[in-house]
Every structure is written in structure tokens, then in C-alpha cells.
Amino acid sequence: MQSFSPDALIIGGGHNGLVCAYYLARAGMKVRILEARDVIGGAAVTEEFHPGFCNSTASYTVSLLQPKIIADMGLVERGYRVIERPKSNFLPLGDGQYLLLGGSLAATQQEIARFSESDAARLPEYYAMLETAATILRDLALEIPPNSGGGALAMLAGIKTARRFAGLSPLQQHEIIKLFTLSARELLDQWFESGPIKAAFGFDAIVGNYASPDTPGSAYVLLHHVFGEVNGKHGQWGHVIGGMGRITELMAEACREARIEICLDTPVDHVLVERGTAVGVRTARGEEIRASKIIANVGPKLLYDRLIDPADLPADFRRMMTGYQCGSGSFRMNLALRGLPDFTDLPGNGEHLKSGIIMAPSLDYMDRAYQDARRHGWSREPVVEMLIPSLVDDSLAPAGQHVASLFCQQFAPQLPDGRHWQEERGAAVASILAVVERHAPGFGELILGQMALSPFDLERKFGLIGGDIFHGRMSLDQLWAARPVIGAAGYKGPIQGLYMCGSGTHPGGGVTGAPGHNAANAILRERGFLGRWLG
Template identity: 60%
Template sequence: MTTDVIVVGGGHNGLTCAAYLAAAGLKVTVLERRIVVGGAAVTEEFHPGFRNSVASYTVSLLNPKVIRDLELPRHGLKVVERKMANFLPLDGDHFFVGEGRTQAETARFSQKDAERLPAYWDRLDAIADVLRELVIQTPPNLVEGGLKEAIPELIKSAVIGRKLSRLDLTAKRDLLALFSQSAGDWLDGWFESDPIKAAYGFDGVVGNYASPYTPGSAYVLLHHVFGEVNGKKGAWGHAVGGMGAISGAMAACCRERGVQIRTDTAVAEVLTEKGRATGVVTASGETLKARAVVSNLHPQLLFQKLVGPGVQPADFVERIARYRSGSATFRMNVALSDLPRFTVAPEPGDHMTGGIIIAPTMAYMERAYDDARVHGWSKAPIVEMLIPSTLDDSLAPAGRHVASLFCQHVAPELPGGRSWDDCRDEVADLMIATVEKHAPGFAASVLGRQVLSPLDLERTFGLVNGDIMHGRLSLDQLFSARPVLGAGDYRTPVKGLYQCGAGTHPGGGVTGAPGHNAAAEILRDVRRRRI
């Protein structure tokens, strides 16, 4: 069989890329290893009658242009906004984050901090607005060719430079700080009270195996404010039907545009001839030919498992081997007989629709990181719990609920030669007990659970070291350097082989941006007759 483009991996970025390519008239085939498309953005029944988003679990970063271009609402996607952004149980108190609430809540702990919040929001929004535009643009790439190859990259650099020049001097200084400082240093410079710093500092460590005082973690905080829900900037929401509803809508768009989607079809090898990708061989031995191959996989899975080292430059092979992954994530889904009742806010309310963050201070988060490095997991872990059934009653039987637990920090590899297969349930019990301390009776309400250690996330979804971002969001692995400097424009050293996954710009999260950007570059090469 011959097609124009083969997309390896049916995650949401692979589906996005395929949809754009098919809209341009190309014949596209998507090959997915699992029996369902969506990668980590899937919804499954994990206990009889209870469904939930298995891995990724909340919506904000999905790019509005991708939503429009793929007509996802027409294909069934509906996103509802949380009624409150976050709820932090504290020792004898609580802290609510949400529209119209945050400033008054902050004033209970520090009037000075409350007065500073509007300036903080304005200055962060100024940067986010500019960077939001760069999310769906290809970074300038380091090229070794002549002037003809360099001109497009110089133009990109000039365009990006113009966008950044719109920032005033204050914003430029803030941008430098956010790319280089720790989240802790950034927030300490703004605020004096622990609750507001913890609420915003959590975004600096979520999916990031680091202390909030690790340099570079301020960018991770910034990465999480790019999003919007239904046109409302900075909002977070829930996809009705779970995250699989996003992938399902994308797959429906792909099929309508003529994309062939094959599940239960793992790829064993990317075929090359004279340094050019020409197709793939599946795990069953089937050979499929194509003009171009696009990988939605983690970069190391592509270049270390599917592409022979002989067609890759030696330095590139070495750099890919050094590519760092590991987000310290332990993921759980639980079926509940009833809503949890938190000691500091026991009655049901809007706070049950938000992110419930058990991490009262940045010092708590720092101890969790230090603990995990020594022991393999935090004895007092960070837990963010969402209860999506408060917004979507299709996920659980009437009167029952489902909860997502996003837990940190855990080491990708345990010290002492221990295996996650042996420790999974012990750590899961600890996570349940951590919630129980703040919501007595929670453990007794758990009817069933699904537990995913870093090893499970790797085996199930191809997230190397359990990294939900497909690689750390550190300065040396961002923008033009993601995954490697010189291969930051979705092309690779192998002609006709492209990448479209979260291991490319702009990184992790359910955004669709890498798929969108990769498709643009592939179509540019088609027009130039390079493939």
C-alpha cells in the first residue's frame, strides 16, 4: 500500500496533523499501537459504571485555532468551565482561587498581597498574550545550508522579534525572569503570604520533577497560563465525556476528510532509502510506503527504536540520548460513593468543581521533591484532585462520582533496584491517605481505583519515564532547541521524516499546536516539491 503521508501514533497531535494534511488534499494514514486513538487523551471505564479521563484530565491549553479549523464542536466536543479554579485545603483554613474570589481570599492573609494581585495579573497577561501567538508558529531553525536555506529562518526570527518588541521594558524584564528564575523566586518577589504563592507555585511544578525553587520552573508556571476555555483566557474546564471527547472529535474530523485510521497497528521500523524516509514496517511485518512519515512519538522512541542510527548524524544521536524526561507523576482515577467532605469546607459547593490542591506552601512542595529524590516518592506528596462528575454526570451513576488524582513527586526510577510494579499499591494507598487527612471518610468512599505509576504511563502511553510533557520544559529543551537545536522546525535529519508530538515546540499539554505547526511545515515542503 502506498499513501502520501503516514502518521505514526494516533495521539491528539497526530490526529491534528493528519486532519490539516488531509484538508490540503493529501492521502493520509494514521497508525496507532493501541486499540483506541487519542494517546494520553482518552476516556475509559475503569470500574463498572464509572468512566474517566485516564491520563490527561483537564482542558485549557487546547488551541482555539485548532478547535476552529478542525470544527471540533460540530464533531461533538463540548467544554464546560470550572465554577472555581482552585481550592487549597490549609491547616484549619482554606484558600479559594476563582473569578471574583481570589483577591478577597488573599486579603484574609495579606492585604498587601491582595493589592498587588491586579498588577501581577496584568503583567503576566501581557507576556502570555504575546507567547500565545508564538505557540502556533514554527520556531526559527538552525541551518547549515547556504543563504537560500537561511532566509526563511531569518524571516521567522524577524517576525518573532517584532512580536516580542511589542512588550514594553517592564514586560521584557519579566519575560527574562520567567525564563530563567525559579517559580519560588518569581513569586517571592511579588507576594508575602503562603496561600497565594502556593496556589500559583503549583503551576511551576505540575508535571515538572523539580522544587518550586529550581531555576527554570518559572517558565513551567508561565506555560500553564497560555490557555483559555470558550474564549475566556486563563480559564480551565472539562471536556464533557472526558478527554477522549477531544480525541473522538479529532478522529471524526479526520475520517470526514478521508484519513484512514488504523488502530492496533504498532510500527516496528521507519524505512529509509538513501537517507530519506520511504515508509514503515508494522510489528506484524506489513510494509507501507509513503512520500513522508510523521512521528507523534516521544523523540527517543522514534530515533532510538524505529530509525537506524546509520542515517542519523553522530552528534544528533548523542543529543537525543541526552534528552531529559521525567515529570514525577503518579496518576490515579477513583470511583466514589459520595463527594468528599473536607474539614475546612465540608459542604458541597463550587469549590468541588475546581482543582483541589493539597500543597499548602511552597516549602511543602520543596520537601516533596527532596523526599522523592532520596526515597523514591514523597512521604507527604502533592496531590491535585479533580472531580469532573460535578460538571459532567455522564461519567458516573446517579449520586456517585469519579475523581482524578494527579500526584507528585515520585521518581521515574526507584532507588535500590526496586520496581514500580512492586510499590504501586503502597504509593496509591499513601495518596488516598493524603486526601483522607483533609477529608475524613474519603478512603471509605472509594469503590474502585485505577493506578498508573511512571512505569505504567510509559508502557501504556509511550511517555518515557512517565513524562506527561514528552520531555522536560527546561530552557535547553524549548522552542528552537526542542528536541534538539537544529531540528526545532518539526523536520529531522532524515529527509521526509517529521515530528509532530509534544517533544517539539511548544511542548506538553493537550494543545494540538505541535500537530498544527508540523502540518504547516510539511505542506510547505510539498509546495516546494521537497517531498
């Protein structure tokens, strides 16, 4: 593609950057994306990690991608296809016990009734409570939050949000407030009596959350993971055929058709600021590129701590960003397997192997994992979720062999006592595989190759500060009109001409595309388009 002088430069070619670029280009702007790596997609990429074996390297499952974005970018027509999990989650519990959720409400109730008939009876009411809150999140996901000092538009956004909440019954308002403030254990204790059921639902509260299920506010993270959908079915999760990189490949195809210039191997070293206005960037090779709009698809911590001279930021803003919390406690592994694992509690090949296999049998287990990580730096008995996407996508591995995604918690962003992840990675991997081996004896003998990504590796490879998969903690002080901080919720910080479009903005982490969509809307409003190009 022939180079041009852009109207907008986007730092980072992750999915949100691609979405933002697409909407801006559709409105007539000339857009250039600068991606540090040699592949587009950020953390949503599919890569070969062992000869003949490919997998979603970091992000590994889909649900939160906005249907509007899928439609606007023509992803289905381009080849986007998602296979739903036949069951949602499989929890091996030990001693021949297990919990297998999903498929249908009746099937899940029947399964839960093996542990508690009372819990099975309450399940529809619990789901209805979550769906009420999730509906509000879905409605807010593609809206620009009210921003301190944002004028009339911010005021209207605040009024609109308040009306949504006021339209709920007092009981519904009560339940939603608890979702945003309670710990996951406190919330689940009010609904269920059985430990395995609490573990199954409580797991979502610690995914990408360096916290205990007893941490106040952890119930919201549980909610964040259930407001998505797959193929029109709310709360479903699934596997993208071709891996998560297929999403960003198709997005990049749409962008190139919109005449967006995508520059790979172009890391940005510095944002150029002149007289309080961002005017361009300087790349690691020393090239200066100028544009009227500079849009960061990197996390707020990376943007404001490493790419901008502190002297260009107001003191109050610097102070707020100093307190911005990053570090999701996550460790990712991709494994090449010669065959399928065999779980002691449910032997053989079945629908449970196509589910999210959660190796964390209780909330107490999850809490111990976190407390151990706080003391030691990483848990010696971590929380491990395994997916085997090759069971539904045979393009990922040779015939008869498989790939497994392991998403693991709790692993500190920085290790204590001066230790470094490069020294501790091997021991952490051993602790992860020991957990799997305990539930599926002989698992280690199946491994042909592996990729292990500690928090340090996630930061080095993808620019995720502290290895934070969400670009910042999903806590009440860093959500909605306070994400990333008060006064910067409208996808724009204190520097004129500089915007944010990544997961460090509303509505937060996951492969949603919503921050990219909303940032483009905010920029177009400033240009007088009033978002009509996004309608």
C-alpha cells in the same frame, strides 16, 4: 474504509497526530494513521476503569487546545462542550484554613485579602504581567520556530520573534526574562508575602515538572499553564463533557470525513531508512508500509532511541538526543467513589469541589516532596491535585456516585536501588490516599474502584518515556528553537522525509493541537503550499 497507498504515515493516533493528519488531508494528501492501541486518542482518552465508571484516563482537564483548531475541525458543531470551573483552585491548608481562588478578580482579591491585603492589591499587576507574557506565547504557539540551518524562512521567523519582544517596554522585557529563568519561588517572592498565595500560584510550576519550586526555570512551567483559554476566557480551565476522549473522538470524526485512514492495534516497530531518507515503517506484525512522508506523533526519545537504527543518525544528533530529558514525575489515579469527599477545612458540597483541589499547602511542602522523591524514588507526602468531573458531567458515573481524577507529583521515572514501579505501585498509592485522607477524613471508605498509573504504567500504556506527560522536560534548553534539540526545531530531524508532530516539539506539552498544526504547515511549505491551507 478501503485501504490506499498513503502520501503520509503518522505514527501514533494522539490528538496532535489527528490534527496533523486533518490539515494534510485538507490540502489533498492521502494520510494513514497507525495507532498502537485499540482506541484512538493517545493520552487524551475516556475509558471505563470500573464497572459503570468512566473518566479521562491520563490527560484530564482542558485549556490549551487552540481555538483555531477547534474552529477548523468543526469540533463545536460536532458536539465539543466545555464546562468552566466556577472557581479555579481550592487549597485546604489545615487548622480550618483554606484558600479558594477564581470566579472573578474581585472575588479572588477578597479571598487573598484574608491572608494579605498587600498581596490582594498587587494581584491585578501580577495578572497583567502574566498576561503580557502569555500573549506572546499564544502568538508563537501556531508558528514554526526558527531552526538552525533553516535558511531564509528560519531567519524571518527569528526576526519576527525578536520584533515581538523588542516591542515591549523595558519593564515588560525584564519581567519576561525572569519568567524564563527564575525559580517559581524566586519569582513569587518578588510579588507576594503570603505563603498560601505563593503555594496557589506555585503549584502550576511543578505540574508535570519533576522539579522543586526552587529549581531555576520552574517559573516558565507556571506560565505554560496559564496561556490557554476556555470558551474565549483567557487562563480558564474546564471539563470536557464526555471526558478528554471526547476531543479525540470528534477529531477522529473530522479525519474520517476527510478520508483519512485510521488503523488501530497497529504498533510501529521500526522506521525504515534507506540512503538517509525515511521511506516507511515496519509494524510489530512485520508489515512494511511505505510513504513519502513519515510523521512521528510519539515523543522524540521514543522515536530516536527505539524506532530508528542509531547508525542512521548523525553522531552529533545522537549526542544531543542522549541528553534530552524526559520524566515529569507524575502519577495518575482514577477513582470510583460512592459519594463526595468532605474536607475538614471547608465541609460540605460547594463550588470548591468543582475546582482543582490542591493538597500542597506551601512551597516548602512541594520542595520536600521533590527532595524525598530524589532520595527515595517517590514522595511519601506527595503533591496531590483532585478533580471531580462527575459533578458537572453525570455521564461519567452512576446516579449519586462520582469519579475523581488524582494528578500527583513527585514520582521518579526510574526508582533507585534496582527497585521497580511494579513492586512499589501499591505503596505509592497508599501515600497518595493518605494525603487525601488527612484533608478529607473517611475518603478511603468512599472508594469503590481505582486505576493507578505510575510513570512506568504511563510509559507502557501510552508510550510516554519515563511517564513524561509532556514528551520531554519543559526547560529553557528544550523550548522553542531548541525543542527537542537545536537543529530539529522545525518539526524535522536529520533524516530526510521524517517529521515530528507531538508534544516533544514546539510549543510543548498539554492538549493544544499546536504541534500537529505546525508540523502540517512545515510539511506543506516543503510541498510548495506555503501554509495557505492553514491560513
